[in-house]
Amino acid sequence: MDHLKEKTLHSEKLFSGRIIDLYLEDVELPNGKTSKREIIKHPGAVAVIAVTEENKIIMVRQYRKAMERNLVEIPAGKLEKGEEPIVTAKRELQEETGYTCDELEPLISFYTSPGFADELVHVFIAKGLRKDTEEHQLDEDEFVDLLEVSLEEALELIDKKEIYDAKTAYAVQYLQMQTLFRK
Structure with missing residues (x-):
């Protein structure tokens, strides 16, 4: 299943709030191309x-x-x-x-x-x-x-x-x- 993994190249915190943090990540896709991901981190x-x-x-x-x-x-x-x-x-x-x-x-x-x-x-x-x-x-x-x-x-x-x-x-x-x- 590792052939599906996206490698994080760069991560930038765009916002830090009371409940969530928002990151913009540059990732390398399984096919070698790059893309961006907007990720919300939540404590659960x-x-x-x-x-x-x-x-x-x-x-x-x-x-x-x-x-x-x-x-x-x-x-x-x-x-x-x-x-x-x-x-x-x-x-x-x-x-x-x-x-x-x-x-x-x-x-x-x-x-x-x-x-x-x-x-x-x-x-x-x-x-x-x-x-x-x-x-x-x-x-x-x-x-x-x-x-x-x-x-x-x-x-x-x-x-x-x-x-x-x-x-x-x-x-x-x-x-x-x-x-x-x-x-």
């Missing part, structure tokens, strides 16, 4: 599939500026520098929803947009879910509505394009497959 993220004893999926509705609209998503957030994904997952679940859990089981990790970004999302399943008695604290620039929806309601939210991101669509489809296989 987590997402949590959390289902109550009443079979309600815990979600949040949040305004997403890049889309200029509200989206319904599973709890998620970016990794802090040096933080293990499971630690981030516990923190984000509690901060965004006010729920805690006995256990977080790793399910899958995937790249969100490998054509131009290195963001890796780690998806966990929360087990032993319970509402925390302490007040949860969102980040100062974060505003969300907490939702508890059935699988059927989640599928309707996908049809209405209120759930419109890959991690949440994956979560809903995963839960749907689990339901089908239990029958």
Whole structure:
């Protein structure tokens, strides 16, 4: 597979932000020609599939500026520098929803947009879910509505394009497959 590798000839950081860095890279292609690649470096993220004893999926509705609209998503957030994904997952679940859990089981990790970004999302399943008695604290620039929806309601939210991101669509489809296989 090395015959497909692109060799980096030069890399220039064009932008350094609070969350991402943007690089412009000159690369040598497998055929010896050169090209340019715009690469976004991201610290990585987590997402949590959390289902109550009443079979309600815990979600949040949040305004997403890049889309200029509200989206319904599973709890998620970016990794802090040096933080293990499971630690981030516990923190984000509690901060965004006010729920805690006995256990977080790793399910899958995937790249969100490998054509131009290195963001890796780690998806966990929360087990032993319970509402925390302490007040949860969102980040100062974060505003969300907490939702508890059935699988059927989640599928309707996908049809209405209120759930419109890959991690949440994956979560809903995963839960749907689990339901089908239990029958």
